[in-house]
Amino acid sequence: MKLHVRLFAGARDLAGADHVVVELPAGATVADLRARLVALCPRLAELAKRCAVAVDAEFAGDGDVLKDGAEIALLPPVSGG
Amino acid sequence: MIRLTIEPIDFAALTEAARRPDCGGVVLFLGTVRDLTDGRITTALDYEAYPGMAEKKLAEIEEETCRRWPVGAMALVHRLGCLGVGEISVAAAVSCPHRAEAFEACRFAIDRLKELVPIWKKENWADGSTEWVHPATSAK
Numbered sequence: 001m002k003l004h005v006r007l008f009a010g011a012r013d014l015a016g017a018d019h020v021v022v023e024l025p026a027g028a029t030v031a032d033l034r035a036r037l038v039a040l041c042p043r044l045a046e047l048a049k050r051c052a053v054a055v056d057a058e059f060a061g062d063g064d065v066l067k068d069g070a071e072i073a074l075l076p077p078v079s080g081g
Numbered sequence: 082m083i084r085l086t087i088e089p090i091d092f093a094a095l096t097e098a099a100r101r102p103d104c105g106g107v108v109l110f111l112g113t114v115r116d117l118t119d120g121r122i123t124t125a126l127d128y129e130a131y132p133g134m135a136e137k138k139l140a141e142i143e144e145e146t147c148r149r150w151p152v153g154a155m156a157l158v159h160r161l162g163c164l165g166v167g168e169i170s171v172a173a174a175v176s177c178p179h180r181a182e183a184f185e186a187c188r189f190a191i192d193r194l195k196e197l198v199p200i201w202k203k204e205n206w207a208d209g210s211t212e213w214v215h216p217a218t219s220a221k
Contacts, residue, residue: 010213
């Protein structure tokens with residue numbers, strides 16, 4: 001499956017893009033997605049460890065299984081306020 | 082009421098909207114752009130959000146605050162875009178029957194916002210450099 005991953009703030013700047021397309025096999029998890037993102041964009045490696053992953057606008061755990069068509073976002077540590 | 086906005090925050094109107102006849106305590110918190118962080122001079126902050134999720138999380142915080150305290154009315158508003166020193170980036174207004182619970186509820190709402198809502202700020206330092214703020218303690 002092809003997943004579009006939105007990138008924000010420092011993650012977007014490091015990647016030089018506001019989203020990336022990641023190809024993963026069916027049954028892949030959030031942890032697999034993280035690994036693939038870092039492989040595609042090694043500059044994300046350090047920050048990605050501290051990022052949350054959102055699936056369909058909700059925080060997801062590393063063991064969560066991804067579904068085709070899900071809206072995915074890599075969220076660096078937040079700093080609103 | 083929750084909102085993301087690029088317009089200046091009208092805190093007087095938000096506070097007025099939070100007032101209720103059965104609420105004797107109204108607490109307003111404003112977050113404003115500070116001119117100095119760790120000894121460095123800030124000229125402006127850029128705020129961005131993950132819009133759909135930020136609004137969803139703000140609504141969840143409002144709902145949780147109203148469940149835990151006897152809230153008459155509340156508003157949680159965050160501004161986005163480029164804000165100069167002294168401008169208001171966030172406002173939380175909460176009314177409750179009594180002041181202790183109004184202070185607690187407002188404190189809870191702003192603390193949760195800073196912890197959970199996918200919004201980020203970028204420092205624009207006086208020397209012309211910029212830096213996204215991604216605190217060591219994680220989003221969740």
